Amino acid sequence: MLPLLAVFLLTVLVLAMPAIAQNEVAPAPAPAAGVVAPAENKVTSDYVIGPGDTLQVFVWRNPELTATVPVRPDGKISTPLVEDMVAVGKTPSVLARDIEKVLGEYVRSPQINVIVTQPTSAYSQIKIIGQVVRPQSIAYREGLTVLDAVLAVGGLAPFAAGNRAKVVRTENGKPREIKVKLSSLVNGGDMKQNISLLPGDVIVVPESRF
Numbered sequence: 001m002l003p004l005l006a007v008f009l010l011t012v013l014v015l016a017m018p019a020i021a022q023n024e025v026a027p028a029p030a031p032a033a034g035v036v037a038p039a040e041n042k043v044t045s046d047y048v049i050g051p052g053d054t055l056q057v058f059v060w061r062n063p064e065l066t067a068t069v070p071v072r073p074d075g076k077i078s079t080p081l082v083e084d085m086v087a088v089g090k091t092p093s094v095l096a097r098d099i100e101k102v103l104g105e106y107v108r109s110p111q112i113n114v115i116v117t118q119p120t121s122a123y124s125q126i127k128i129i130g131q132v133v134r135p136q137s138i139a140y141r142e143g144l145t146v147l148d149a150v151l152a153v154g155g156l157a158p159f160a161a162g163n164r165a166k167v168v169r170t171e172n173g174k175p176r177e178i179k180v181k182l183s184s185l186v187n188g189g190d191m192k193q194n195i196s197l198l199p200g201d202v203i204v205v206p207e208s209r210f
Contacts (some may be wrong), residue, residue: 050121061110130205131160
């Protein structure tokens, strides 16, 4: 009986070895799709906060200090323990660091993230003027392009000189003109003309010369 028992146990061990090996080399489960680290979930660094914007000030591990607040006409915000903090003219990351300095008097090593939840200030708008169907200002959003803006205002007007259009952008306090051929983009599909826009850009579409 002893040899038969030994053969049985050896057979069971051989059959179990693949499963054991598979468990030993099984890779760790991949992160769930769509999960983003907190550091990646932030507004682009070139966004400038303006009056009328709505901000979420998130204080890590201190939910009682987290608040959603508007930027007042005087350019300031108030959150728990931090009153009358100037927000206008700052990027979200700069404002977060400034709040951390003040909040550090009450909370040990605070970690803050500022998110612009409703960009409504003039700083966050794109203006489209001249020969378009409905000249107006539209709200800026990340990834906005010239084509998006032109379509949002109804397209080019009948007498538009689309290929003489330009984007006026303020850099370091000085205006810079970027030429863009809107007719080639809208009517000819020239996607090289579909440049990305930044908050505060002005698209100017002149009238045709006869």
